[in-house]
Amino acid sequence: EPEVTQTPSHQVTQMGQEVILRCVPISNHLYFYWYRQILGQKVEFLVSFYNNEISEKSEIFDDQFSVERPDGSNFTLKIRSTKLEDSAMYFCAGRGGSNQPQHFGDGTRLSIL
């Protein structure tokens, strides 16, 4: 069964550095999402992406965050200048057409030192 693939599985970065989290969605998915989960807390929506543009973003997704799908396969989340509070699991998700459920990748654990 096809899967959403995320790399790296764990990223350790110094505060203030830029990080790029990568996702390869399932090939027939059309809608893409990033969520994060701070340890012990609920899964939170960051951003949705469709037809090569952002559909919706949350208050968390400020100017330090950006997403792109540069080559039609990889879907990336960039954090320009990381803060300690960015430490979390970051999940990529995707879905096909209308009324299809979202499927999640295995996540990237981001640790900011």
Place this chain on the structure above:
Amino acid sequence: QKEVEQNSGPLSVPEGAIASLNCTYSDRGSQSFFWYRQYSGKSPELIMFIYSNGDKEDGRFTAQLNKASQYVSLLIRDSQPSDSATYLCAVTSTDKLIFGTGTRLQVFP
């Protein structure tokens, strides 16, 4: 603020019993409802989704939806120790998912 509420648990049931997990949501405009299972340190794994009032069964799992009461539930029949995990209720708001905090289920032998 659109919310999804779940009892954090833990809910402890013996092996072979029925586990009943509940969820309420605040947004009457929500159209789609999901149950995900999350093992510690892992990603959410889709278990069930339901869009219409009533029951939907898939193997040992039954999802129940009551839009008038803004209530979703998940029943797990013949619970197994491998079902021990956190169960996340999620509802759609526009296109995104709003998650509850999850209910931790413990199935003991």
